[in-house]
Amino acid sequence: MKDESLDVDGSVWLRSGQQTLGGAARIGLLAAIRESGSITGAAKAVGMSYKAAWDAIDAMNNLAGEPLVVRASGGKGGGGTTLTPAALRLIDTFRAIEREHRKFLEQAGAAIDGFAENWPLIGRIGMKTSARNQLAGKVTRVTRGSVNDEVELVLPGGQSIVAVVTHESADALGLAPGRDAVALIKASWVMLMADEPVRISARNQLKGTVERVTRGAVNAEVSLAIGGSSTITAIITNQSVDALGLAPGESAVAVIKGSSVILGVDD
Missing domain, CATH: 1.10.10.10 (Winged helix-like DNA-binding domain superfamily/Winged helix DNA-binding domain)
Structure with missing residues (x-):
């Protein structure tokens, strides 16, 4: 704004x-x-x-x-x-x-003293998107590559998430350290694994605690609290829920590829 x-x-x-x-x-x-x-x-x-x-x-x-x-x-x-x-x-x-x-x-x-500071929050709350996960953060690092850029956001709970975007997108959004941004991630793009050390190629691994598991006929929605009042939701099969032993209070890790993270900013 x-x-x-x-x-x-x-x-x-x-x-x-x-x-x-x-x-x-x-x-x-x-x-x-x-x-x-x-x-x-x-x-x-x-x-x-x-x-x-x-x-x-x-x-x-x-x-x-x-x-x-x-x-x-x-x-x-x-x-x-x-x-x-x-x-x-x-x-x-x-x-x-x-x-x-x-x-x-x-x-x-x-009564609107300080309203300018709250306006970005109001805009984010009112934002409509098909992505289930909307994580607000602040850009801490932009690493330029030959074609794409890696943009790192620190989330309120202290964990970071990296998005891979094109140079054009990074420039158009004005992404630079200190800029507020929102990471948009579809629930179907989030993978879950048990809270155990595993070496995988996915760039983002957000540790959290299972808040709730909502089962459907085939799939389940699993929501993890990842700190700082932030929550991330994944859609996985019921079979995977059982295999991983996912239940409220259990630890788990949300895994997201950097190319699956979409970034947005307030105008």
């Missing part, structure tokens, strides 16, 4: 059933009619055409269930226009609501 101040904003609208009776523009038109005594003068004051002003008045009259604006005879712009007591009450009511709404916005704005 760019380093810009954040503001809270909003507007007030009055509704009648499912229809919008009016907002600031229509109430402003009513107030201008009260001041000028004519549709022509009021429309000019609020920047509306004469027809648009009358369309708004007709809509408000219909939705209010009683007249709000009464026009005396005398031809276009010449007979004078007045507001009914209902319209005057509507203006006062809207202005009172608007004042309270403004107070609310001011209070909400005062």
